[in-house]
Amino acid sequence: MAETRETLTADYNTLLAKARDLFVLGWTQSLVSWDMETKMPPRGIALRSEQLAQLSQIGYRMATDPEVGKLLDKIEKNPNYETLSELEKRNVYLVRKNYDEQTKLPEKLVVDTAKQQAIAIDVWKKAKAAKNYSLFSPELEKLFELRKQAAEILMGVKKTATPYDALLDLFEPRVLSDQIAKVFSELRGSLVSILQKCVASPKQPDLSVIQRKVPANNQEEISKELARFLEYDIESKNAGGRIDTTEHPFTTGYYDDVRITTHYYEDLPASSLFSVMHECGHAIYEQNLNRDWMYQPIGVSSGYGFHESQSRFVENIVGRSPEFWTHFLPKLKSLTSNVFADVDLDRFVHAINQVRPSKIRVEADEVTYCLHIIIRFEIEKALFEGKVKVAELPGVWNQKYMDYLGVKIENDSEGVMQDTHWASGYFGYFPSYALGNIYSGQLLHKLDTELPSWRQQIIEGNFHDAKQWMAKNVHSYGALYDPVDMLKKITGEEINPTHYINYLNTKFSKLYEY
Numbered sequence: 001m002a003e004t005r006e007t008l009t010a011d012y013n014t015l016l017a018k019a020r021d022l023f024v025l026g027w028t029q030s031l032v033s034w035d036m037e038t039k040m041p042p043r044g045i046a047l048r049s050e051q052l053a054q055l056s057q058i059g060y061r062m063a064t065d066p067e068v069g070k071l072l073d074k075i076e077k078n079p080n081y082e083t084l085s086e087l088e089k090r091n092v093y094l095v096r097k098n099y100d101e102q103t104k105l106p107e108k109l110v111v112d113t114a115k116q117q118a119i120a121i122d123v124w125k126k127a128k129a130a131k132n133y134s135l136f137s138p139e140l141e142k143l144f145e146l147r148k149q150a151a152e153i154l155m156g157v158k159k160t161a162t163p164y165d166a167l168l169d170l171f172e173p174r175v176l177s178d179q180i181a182k183v184f185s186e187l188r189g190s191l192v193s194i195l196q197k198c199v200a201s202p203k204q205p206d207l208s209v210i211q212r213k214v215p216a217n218n219q220e221e222i223s224k225e226l227a228r229f230l231e232y233d234i235e236s237k238n239a240g241g242r243i244d245t246t247e248h249p250f251t252t253g254y255y256d257d258v259r260i261t262t263h264y265y266e267d268l269p270a271s272s273l274f275s276v277m278h279e280c281g282h283a284i285y286e287q288n289l290n291r292d293w294m295y296q297p298i299g300v301s302s303g304y305g306f307h308e309s310q311s312r313f314v315e316n317i318v319g320r321s322p323e324f325w326t327h328f329l330p331k332l333k334s335l336t337s338n339v340f341a342d343v344d345l346d347r348f349v350h351a352i353n354q355v356r357p358s359k360i361r362v363e364a365d366e367v368t369y370c371l372h373i374i375i376r377f378e379i380e381k382a383l384f385e386g387k388v389k390v391a392e393l394p395g396v397w398n399q400k401y402m403d404y405l406g407v408k409i410e411n412d413s414e415g416v417m418q419d420t421h422w423a424s425g426y427f428g429y430f431p432s433y434a435l436g437n438i439y440s441g442q443l444l445h446k447l448d449t450e451l452p453s454w455r456q457q458i459i460e461g462n463f464h465d466a467k468q469w470m471a472k473n474v475h476s477y478g479a480l481y482d483p484v485d486m487l488k489k490i491t492g493e494e495i496n497p498t499h500y501i502n503y504l505n506t507k508f509s510k511l512y513e514y
């Protein structure tokens, strides 16, 4: 059959229908996983594993369906291809990218990796409990070798310079390790300098103003009040969100059904408070994707870094600001029957912004957080370049924690084994966290120029305009652009850590009077 404009349209529509099926299946998978974390009775686990395995097998078959490959070939070779719109071409590009990634990896490698992941996670939990890296090391080594094999294959598919770059591309498309190294080394110097000034300052926060007992039901009311402020609807008849409890907070869903989770520790009310703000930042992104693109490959977020830029914006840039607490502290006081009655604004804001070198990434403050990430990136890069061996990781890790943060790691559970990412085989994931912070600084800089009243509005309890700005400039673009192109489009700049560094310096020099 001759390839015409008509066959192009027909093939494109068939391709999109297949992409739609995959999208619907993906959401079903997320929902089944969400249920496992939030509602499933303990005995359901065996049955649930079967369900999840079957769904993921169906998803793999759909994504690697040879029919998809044929359609892609026909579309790309159609003499009328150039008549497709930018948006349609992007959809084709995204399907092609996913198809190539999934089909070029041999099935044996995929299966072996999945098995080794399950083993490594199980052994990691035991080794972490036993504070014994030597138990974990051989299993991590095997998993690393499998990911390296995948990286070498993906390197050919993605045409990257190194295997590690191919893995980075899975999380942060087209951001290269050399570029990250350059940006991170600039960031590292500035962070260490801010950290030293804060630590040396005579003005230190009084943590007793936040370390107070708040019953879980009161914390739930605080979460609802935060959701109202952020316009994340969990209450109305037409609500598209909900909050449940899990050990580790997360967000799942798209468009009209986006759910977050948190945990309520009675002695640590700040923990759920900021986790709710963080996850709401993720949720708002998903809810404000372009509705016209729902079910299309471009109708998803732009990737891990931009996602984190949104959660960190809400959690830190808004949630730890004096403007927000001018509005919210009176509410907090009235929701907690005066547990915080004696607390004044300045002391409270300083306490929630305490800067202190620590061993654990997830507990780190805004200044030290990226140092934790930079350490992980430097280690991953060295690992893939063959400069460090898996067995040597604790030594390298501990030395870097001493050099950058000045902390002594006493055992590997609070050191190299603290995160689940490597045990899960997610090499290349960590940099996105720090890139997200950098992007949030660049977005803030632009927001300050285009909506200079936004901080005043926060004082008045109005997040609407800032949220709309993010929706219009970030969320609504979906996956139309790769992160680097989107950043350029929104801010006119490449990845640039200066704005984030300036933001931190302005904020912390005031708090710590340096």
Ligand code: ZN
Pocket (backbone or CB within 6 Å): 278, 282, 308, 311
């Ligand atoms: Zn996050």
